[in-house]
Amino acid sequence: MTEDKLLYTGKAKNVYQAENDDEVLIVYKDQATALNGKKKEILPGKGVLDCQISQIVFNYLIENGIKTHLVKNLSDHEQLVKKTQVFPLEVVLRNITSGSLVRKFQIEEGQKLKEPIIEFYYKSDALDDPVINQSQIHALGIADNEDIEYIKQETLKINQLLIPFFAKADFDLVDFKLEFGKYNGEIILVDEFSPDNCRIWNKNDHHSMDKDVFRKHEGNLVETYQTVLQRLQDK
Ligand code: 5GP
Secondary structure, eight states, rough: OOGGGGEEEOEEEEEOSSSSEEEEEEOSSSSEEETTEEEEEOTTTHHHHHHHOOOHHHHHHHHHHHOEEEEEETTEEEEEEEEEEEESEEEEEEEOOOOOHHHTTHHHHHHOOEEEEEEEEEEOOTTOBBOOOOHHHHHHSHHHHEEEEEEHHHHHHHHHHHHHHHHHHTTTEEEEEEEEEEEETTTEEEEETTSEEEEEETTTOOOOOOOOHTTTOSOOHHHHHHHHHHHHHEE
């Protein structure tokens, strides 16, 4: 792997061109960020944990019929994935009130929602990932209505698979963020699924076992992610 093959450097991962033109290599970093990059720390071991947890979750989704970009893990912190045209969208699904929903509507945290909420955000660090609606996504040419509907259905399906998956390891799946891309005309799940992009709470004490421990200075992120990995492996 050489530096001249670097395609993209993100807050938590670097992306390199792989040998095959239609594949890329994702290298997970030990960096934790919050507040759109304003809070930043190097936490040794974090990259390996994110990569391993994401591999377990993606493999489970693949076994259950979800199409994803994952080809294989090359090491404990590197993944070979399909090169897609990524929609510049963050798709957030919420089962339980928390985070920005609680701040926006000044509601109590920890309430089970009558049904899952799906929200879209336009991916832009410069603009702080603004909320975007389906009409704007379509009118601005970001995705057509058929693609948006497919993404919503796939997100709901993933939620139905992941709620019991995390429950078996004694976690409540509060919310999560997904990203999708197009590969050969087909929409597939990309990016990662780790405690960096979801909220999971211990079923018994509702303690956060995700990046909120870093965002809110509530505990040791690496130890928390180690516990998550262990419980997912043991379940
Ligand atoms: P909230 O809108 O409450 O801040 O976040 C909802 C969910 O989406 C949380 O699980 C959070 O971790 C995830 N999420 C929201 N924005 C981002 C983002 O820019 N990056 C990552 N990795 N996750 C995000």
